[in-house]
Amino acid sequence: METSEAKTKTTLRTDPLTPLASLQAGVWFKLICGASYQDLPAVRNLALAYALAGADCIDVAADPAVVAAAKAGLAAAERIANGPNFSGSYRRPWLMVSMSAGADPHFRKAWFDPANCPADCPRPCEQICPAAAIAFDAQSSGVIRDRCYGCGRCLPVCPLGLIEARSYPTTLNAIAQQVLSQADALEIHTQVGQQAAFERLWQTLYPQMGHLKLISISCPDGEGLISYLTELQRLICSTATGPTLVWQTDGRPMSGDIGRGTTHAAIRLAQKVLASGLTGYVQLAGGTNQYTALKLKELGLLNSRQVGRTAGHTTHQTVAGIAYGSFARHLLMSVIEQTLYLEEDPHTLWKAVELAESLVGPLKAVMSSR
Numbered sequence: 001m002e003t004s005e006a007k008t009k010t011t012l013r014t015d016p017l018t019p020l021a022s023l024q025a026g027v028w029f030k031l032i033c034g035a036s037y038q039d040l041p042a043v044r045n046l047a048l049a050y051a052l053a054g055a056d057c058i059d060v061a062a063d064p065a066v067v068a069a070a071k072a073g074l075a076a077a078e079r080i081a082n083g084p085n086f087s088g089s090y091r092r093p094w095l096m097v098s099m100s101a102g103a104d105p106h107f108r109k110a111w112f113d114p115a116n117c118p119a120d121c122p123r124p125c126e127q128i129c130p131a132a133a134i135a136f137d138a139q140s141s142g143v144i145r146d147r148c149y150g151c152g153r154c155l156p157v158c159p160l161g162l163i164e165a166r167s168y169p170t171t172l173n174a175i176a177q178q179v180l181s182q183a184d185a186l187e188i189h190t191q192v193g194q195q196a197a198f199e200r201l202w203q204t205l206y207p208q209m210g211h212l213k214l215i216s217i218s219c220p221d222g223e224g225l226i227s228y229l230t231e232l233q234r235l236i237c238s239t240a241t242g243p244t245l246v247w248q249t250d251g252r253p254m255s256g257d258i259g260r261g262t263t264h265a266a267i268r269l270a271q272k273v274l275a276s277g278l279t280g281y282v283q284l285a286g287g288t289n290q291y292t293a294l295k296l297k298e299l300g301l302l303n304s305r306q307v308g309r310t311a312g313h314t315t316h317q318t319v320a321g322i323a324y325g326s327f328a329r330h331l332l333m334s335v336i337e338q339t340l341y342l343e344e345d346p347h348t349l350w351k352a353v354e355l356a357e358s359l360v361g362p363l364k365a366v367m368s369s370r
């Protein structure tokens with residue numbers, strides 16, 4: 001009988017592009033673990049499964065413990081790729097850390113006092129949470145802080161209005177040196193109107209960026225978006241000419257697992273930034289899911305027609321890739337929760353890798369179908 005392990009060997013790609021080549025070819029796949037996601041075993045297992053499935057980048061919170069968990073997952077992936085049961089080619093994805101300039105909803109967490117919950121409440125909060133971060137059992141009651149990634153879905157469903165969002169007390173500047181030294185790439189989350197906060201963070205981080213291969217700026221839509229990004233571009237290009245620049249268009253933040261429609265918001269925002277002629281690559285996020293690659297392909301937005309070069313950066317007419325967050329995590333969650341160290345259970349490991357490939361594959365397949 002064919003084992004799940006043997007099956008996987010035949011489905012893995014045989015000539016993976018380097019992460020930079022994937023960007024250039026318009027097939028860059030990034031896994032977003034979440035800027036506030038601190039479930040360490042889940043981060044480790046997600047990094048492991050998506051690395052083996054061919055992801056180009058693993059994006060994690062700028063937290064030393066989370067970075068260590070992701071690195072452990074990548075090290076496990078490398079050991080497996082070099083082992084006897086792996087016949088495909090493997091290259092290590094880049095590790096990205098995400099930081100926030102100014103107030104950012106990615107860095108909040110839900111909170112409530114479970115002592116105030118009526119015994120007969122049907123607990124819609126527990127049911128709606130995509131991260132299983134709300135529990136009422138013997139081990140924990142209320143919000144499990146390390147699992148909550150601040151999506152906010154539980155806030156409106158409480159009939160008594162007991163759930164509130166609390167600011168996550170980040171000490172990003174203090175830990176920047178520690179996490180940046182271990183990363184290949186940096187992402188800064190910002191919003192229109194936060195230029196002063198962005199500049200303060202940029203000045204702090206810039207001296208520690210020399211080794212980075214890529215800088216991503218993540219921004220949702222807003223009035224004056226293009227002017228704002230143009231100002232950020234001016235600042236970035238005046239100080240850093242080495243790393244590749246990516247605009248992460250955060251269409252509908254943290255919503256990809258809600259349904260098909262969320263992908264449209266992500267695509268519309270990407271089109272707006274592409275049309276602006278900003279230098280650098282454009283990569284979708286925020287609402288991305290299993291429909292996104294297909295939709296981009298239908299629209300002719302997935303290829304690599306380079307249109308110009310300014311101050312060491314390129315401009316494009318089409319997107320360079322897709323980042324997947326809540327949808328990608330949700331896809332694997334029921335499988336990776338079965339074991340603390342995925343590689344210790346080969347059947348579960350390869351099941352997780354196959355699921356991850358079901359998301360990575362359609363984007364990578366665009367290249368072979370050109």
Ligand code: SF4
Nearest residue numbers: 129148149151152154
């Ligand atoms: S629904 Fe979202 S904000 Fe609420 S506990 Fe779960 S992860 Fe946190």
Ligand code: SF4
Nearest residue numbers: 117121123124125158
């Ligand atoms: S919905 Fe509100 S009242 Fe009900 S269990 Fe959740 S937090 Fe408590």
